[in-house]
Amino acid sequence: MLLSKFFIPILKENPKEAEIISHIYMLRSGMIQLSASGIYSWLPLGKIVLEKITEICRQEMLKAGANEILMPTIQPAEIWKESGRYDDYGKEMLRIKDRNNRDLLYGPTNEELVTEIFRTHVKSYKELPLNLFHIQWKFRDELRPRFGVMRGREFLMKDAYSFDNDYKSSINSYNKMFIAYIQLFKKMGLKAVPMKADTGPIGGDLSHEFIIIADTGESVVYIEKELLNFNISSLNVNYDDNLQDEVNKYTSFYAATEEKHNMNKFDNKINNLIKKRGIEVGHIFHFGQKYSMPMKATISDKEGKNIPVFMGSYGVGLSRLVGAVIEANHDQNGIIWPKEISPWDYNIINLKSGDVNCDNICLKLYNIMKNKGLNILYDDTDERAGVKLARADLIGLPYQIIIGPKGIKEQSYDIKCRKSGDISKLSYNELLNLVQTKK
Numbered sequence: 001m002l003l004s005k006f007f008i009p010i011l012k013e014n015p016k017e018a019e020i021i022s023h024i025y026m027l028r029s030g031m032i033q034l035s036a037s038g039i040y041s042w043l044p045l046g047k048i049v050l051e052k053i054t055e056i057c058r059q060e061m062l063k064a065g066a067n068e069i070l071m072p073t074i075q076p077a078e079i080w081k082e083s084g085r086y087d088d089y090g091k092e093m094l095r096i097k098d099r100n101n102r103d104l105l106y107g108p109t110n111e112e113l114v115t116e117i118f119r120t121h122v123k124s125y126k127e128l129p130l131n132l133f134h135i136q137w138k139f140r141d142e143l144r145p146r147f148g149v150m151r152g153r154e155f156l157m158k159d160a161y162s163f164d165n166d167y168k169s170s171i172n173s174y175n176k177m178f179i180a181y182i183q184l185f186k187k188m189g190l191k192a193v194p195m196k197a198d199t200g201p202i203g204g205d206l207s208h209e210f211i212i213i214a215d216t217g218e219s220v221v222y223i224e225k226e227l228l229n230f231n232i233s234s235l236n237v238n239y240d241d242n243l244q245d246e247v248n249k250y251t252s253f254y255a256a257t258e259e260k261h262n263m264n265k266f267d268n269k270i271n272n273l274i275k276k277r278g279i280e281v282g283h284i285f286h287f288g289q290k291y292s293m294p295m296k297a298t299i300s301d302k303e304g305k306n307i308p309v310f311m312g313s314y315g316v317g318l319s320r321l322v323g324a325v326i327e328a329n330h331d332q333n334g335i336i337w338p339k340e341i342s343p344w345d346y347n348i349i350n351l352k353s354g355d356v357n358c359d360n361i362c363l364k365l366y367n368i369m370k371n372k373g374l375n376i377l378y379d380d381t382d383e384r385a386g387v388k389l390a391r392a393d394l395i396g397l398p399y400q401i402i403i404g405p406k407g408i409k410e411q412s413y414d415i416k417c418r419k420s421g422d423i424s425k426l427s428y429n430e431l432l433n434l435v436q437t438k439k
């Protein structure tokens with residue numbers, strides 16, 4: 001991508017309305033624009049990252065055997081009246097009337113709607129287990145929308161729903177999602193720690209939140225030191241296996257959100273307990289027959305008896321993750337994207353656009369790298385070198401290749417690692433060799 005052709009409205013000043021670093025950097029680097037309180041437009045840079053995060057999540061869900069569907073944002077009130085949540089949900093739910101005076105709502109979550117889809121079509125134990133997921137915008141009229149996309153009112157969520165014949169099998173389905181979450185956050189270059197969690201308005205008996213430790217997080221968590229240092233391994237998971245042992249590796253540590261924290265359960269490990277703040281990026285729930293019972297989503301079991309299906313639901317905050325990644329990966333100069341979700345792999349910076357030598361070598365390199373299948377952002381704009389370098393740090397791609405008249409004269413080019421700040425000086429051939437092996 002040529003930067004001169006890319007719509008990236010950079011802000012020079014820190015926006016006044018932003019309190020935390022991810023919000024400041026997302027506005028400054030032109031990733032998002034406020035539309036109304038807690039509601040944002042995603043501009044090209046933001047959209048690219050949001051898509052990358054979404055795609056990693058989608059692929060892991062598919063790998064875990066879930067089927068992708070797409071439910072609408074607008075739902076009829078009737079099904080929420082059936083489950084009993086229409087009144088319970090309170091002011092967070094945006095209620096709408098259509099021209100015929102029918103009650104609609106903008107979905108804050110989808111347990112009811114997916115249960116309705118299920119009960120229409122699935123009648124027998126033979127069709128289970130089943131997991132349906134979708135990636136869709138949600139609306140919650142939050143009391144205090146803040147921190148940009150971290151606590152928005154409109155936000156993108158991946159939500160999956162499992163359906164099983166009995167309790168045991170539904171715990172299996174829960175475990176699959178538990179491990180899928182460990183994997184997908186890892187694939188985003190993140191460490192999200194699973195914690196025992198409260199079930200809130202979704203309900204149920206078993207629940208874990210996945211938390212990224214960050215000082216600006218809204219959640220208070222208690223966690224055993226060892227879990228914090230635990231190296232989450234990238235497993236080659238076989239989702240057909242029973243994953244209970246894998247899950248136990250994590251749940252054998254003490255980790256709980258403030259609501260679930262119980263000092264008595266911790267007694268002898270007291271010195272190992274740390275209190276931290278964190279960002280909730282995922283939340284999984286096992287709630288059995290809570291919705292299937294009132295909504296009469298029943299299946300006939302092996303004996304031909306009708307029983308309400310056993311369910312769980314599993315959410316990932318995709319738009320929140322964009323902010324959360326930045327909270328966990330930045331410095332005073334800007335964002336430092338983990339390579340897994342970086343909008344591009346390399347940033348070629350032409351320090352003197354218009355200089356024939358600089359232009360030639362940059363363009364040549366850009367084309368060679370592009371043909372190698374690398375993703376490149378080439379800063380070919382005619383701004384001052386200082387402006388370009390500061391902007392490159394703000395945008396935060398993993399590597400910058402900095403080319404200017406001085407380097408050309410000395411036949412030595414700078415490649416800077418954004419994370420460490422280390423600069424290596426390389427000849428053109430060394431540079432080519434490096435980028436060809438780096439991918």
Ligand code: ATP
Binds near residue numbers: 150153281317318320
């Ligand atoms: P929170 O406690 O942060 O309000 P929640 O527990 O109400 O979240 P869930 O119903 O568990 O949220 O939703 C699943 C995921 O959706 C959350 O783990 C979070 O990552 C994301 N999410 C929830 N509310 C918001 C919001 N207002 N803005 C952005 N993401 C959100």
Ligand code: MG
Binds near residue numbers: 280282
């Ligand atoms: Mg939650």
